[in-house]
Amino acid sequence: MKRSSERNRITQGRQHFQGLIVNMNFDELLRTPHKRFNPLLREWVLVSPQRNDRPWLGKVEKVQSPSASAFDPSCYLCPGNKRAGKKLTPQYKKTYTFDNDYPALLSGTAALQFDEAGLLVGQAEPGVCRVMCFSPRHDLTIPRMSLQELRGVIDGWVEQYSSLAQMSWIRHVQIFENRGELMGASNPHPHCQIWANASLPNLPAREWGSLRGYQEEKHSCLLCDYLKLELQLNARVVCQNDAFAAVVPFWAVWPFESLVLSKRHLGSLEQLSGKERDLLGDILRRITVRYDNLFETAFPYSMGFHQRPTGCGACEEWHLHAHYFPPLLRSATIQKFMVGYELLGSPQRDLTPERAALLLIEAGETHYLDRAPEKDGS
Numbered sequence: 201m202k203r204s205s206e207r208n209r210i211t212q213g214r215q216h217f218q219g220l221i222v223n224m225n226f227d228e229l230l231r232t233p234h235k236r237f238n239p240l241l242r243e244w245v246l247v248s249p250q251r252n253d254r255p256w257l258g259k260v261e262k263v264q265s266p267s268a269s270a271f272d273p274s275c276y277l278c279p280g281n282k283r284a285g286k287k288l289t290p291q292y293k294k295t296y297t298f299d300n301d302y303p304a305l306l307s308g309t310a311a312l313q314f315d316e317a318g319l320l321v322g323q324a325e326p327g328v329c330r331v332m333c334f335s336p337r338h339d340l341t342i343p344r345m346s347l348q349e350l351r352g353v354i355d356g357w358v359e360q361y362s363s364l365a366q367m368s369w370i371r372h373v374q375i376f377e378n379r380g381e382l383m384g385a386s387n388p389h390p391h392c393q394i395w396a397n398a399s400l401p402n403l404p405a406r407e408w409g410s411l412r413g414y415q416e417e418k419h420s421c422l423l424c425d426y427l428k429l430e431l432q433l434n435a436r437v438v439c440q441n442d443a444f445a446a447v448v449p450f451w452a453v454w455p456f457e458s459l460v461l462s463k464r465h466l467g468s469l470e471q472l473s474g475k476e477r478d479l480l481g482d483i484l485r486r487i488t489v490r491y492d493n494l495f496e497t498a499f500p501y502s503m504g505f506h507q508r509p510t511g512c513g514a515c516e517e518w519h520l521h522a523h524y525f526p527p528l529l530r531s532a533t534i535q536k537f538m539v540g541y542e543l544l545g546s547p548q549r550d551l552t553p554e555r556a557a558l559l560l561i562e563a564g565e566t567h568y569l570d571r572a573p574e575k576d577g578s
C-alpha cells in the first residue's frame with residue numbers, strides 16, 4: 201500500500217503529459233529543464249541545464265588559504281591552552297575528544313513531554329555532545345593529513361560510535377565536521393563534533409524509511425544497487441578505491457555535493473575491517489584534496505556520516521555512507537544560497553551533477569599547495 205502511494209506521488213509530476221509518458225534518453229534529459237528524484241529522502245531537485253549553456257564565466261578568484269601556524273596561542277583547541285570554565289586542553293599528541301563545553305544536549309535530561317491539543321508538541325531530548333580535534337596541529341586539515349594520521353581519526357570515530365552505542369538510551373550517533381567560516385565553524389582548528397541522542401533526527405529517520413521500503417519491495421539494498429549503477433554508468437563517479445567510492449549523486453542539491461559509499465554492505469564504521477579503515481582515510485583525503493584544488497582554497501563544507509541507529513539490533517537494511525555538502529558555486533567567493541523558490545518550493549541547480557563530477561575529476565589529487573611552483577617565463 202505504502203509503496204503504491206509512493207509511486208502515485210512520483211507519477212503525479214507526469215500529469216501534464218495527459219497520460220502519455222514519453223521516455224527520453226539521458227542526452228535529452230541533459231538538454232531539458234527537469235527534476236530528479238532523491239530516493240533516500242523521497243524528494244525532488246530541479247535541474248536547469250539550459251541556464252548553464254553559457255561558458256564557465258563565473259569570476260574565478262583565488263583566495264589564498266590563511267597561512268595558519270601549527271600552534272595558535274589564542275586557540276582553545278590547541279594543546280596546553282585554556283578553554284571555557286577554567287578547563288585546560290591537555291598536551292595531546294594524536295586526536296583529542298572531550299565533552300563540548302557548550303553542549304546543545306544534556307545527558308541528564310528527564311523523559312518529559314508537552315502536548316497542547318496535538319498541535320503544540322514538545323519532547324525533552326537527552327543527549328551527549330562531544331568535540332574531537334583531529335590533530336594537535338592547528339593547521340592540519342583532512343586533505344593535508346597523512347594516511348596514518350587519518351587512520352588515527354577514523355579509529356577515534358569508531359571508538360566514539362562504539363562507546364556511545366553502549367549507552368542504552370542512545371539511539372543515534374551523528375559525527376559531523378563543519379569546515380570553514382562559511383559553514384559557521386567557530387574555530388579553524390581542524391575538529392569534528394559528535395552528537396548522540398535518544399531519538400533519530402529527521403534526515404536519518406527519512407533515509408532509514410527509504411532503505412527499509414526498498415528492502416521490502418526489492419529484497420535488495422537501495423545504496424548497494426545505486427552504487428552498482430553509478431559504477432556501471434561512470435558519469436558521476438569522482439574517485440574510488442577497493443572499499444569506497446565518492447560520487448556526485450544524481451539528485452545532488454549543492455553544486456559540488458558528494459556521497460561517499462562503502463562498496464561492502466555494512467551499517468556502521470565499527471564494522472569496517474582494518475584495511476577498510478585505511479581505505480576510508482584514503483577516500484576522504486582524495487575527495488577533500490579535489491575540493492581544495494577546485495578553486496585553490498580551503499574548501500568549506502559540512503560533512504557527516506550516516507550510520508545505522510544504535511540499539512536497534514542488526515538494522516540490516518542500513519548502508520554506511522558520508523555526505524559532503526559544500527556551499528561554493530563558481531569560485532572561492534561565490535556561494536550558492538538556498539533562497540526564494542528553494543525555501544518555498546524545491547531546491548534547484550543549474551550546474552548538472554555530471555558537470556560537477558567532471559570538474560572534480562579534473563581538479564586532480566595533488567594538493568595545490570604541494571604542487572611545484574611554476575617558474576616565471578617558462
Ligand SMILES: [Zn+2]
Nearest residue numbers: 275278338389
Ligand atoms: Zn588550534
Ligand SMILES: [Zn+2]
Nearest residue numbers: 421424465519
Ligand atoms: Zn547496501
Ligand SMILES: [Zn+2]
Nearest residue numbers: 407506521523
Ligand atoms: Zn544519508
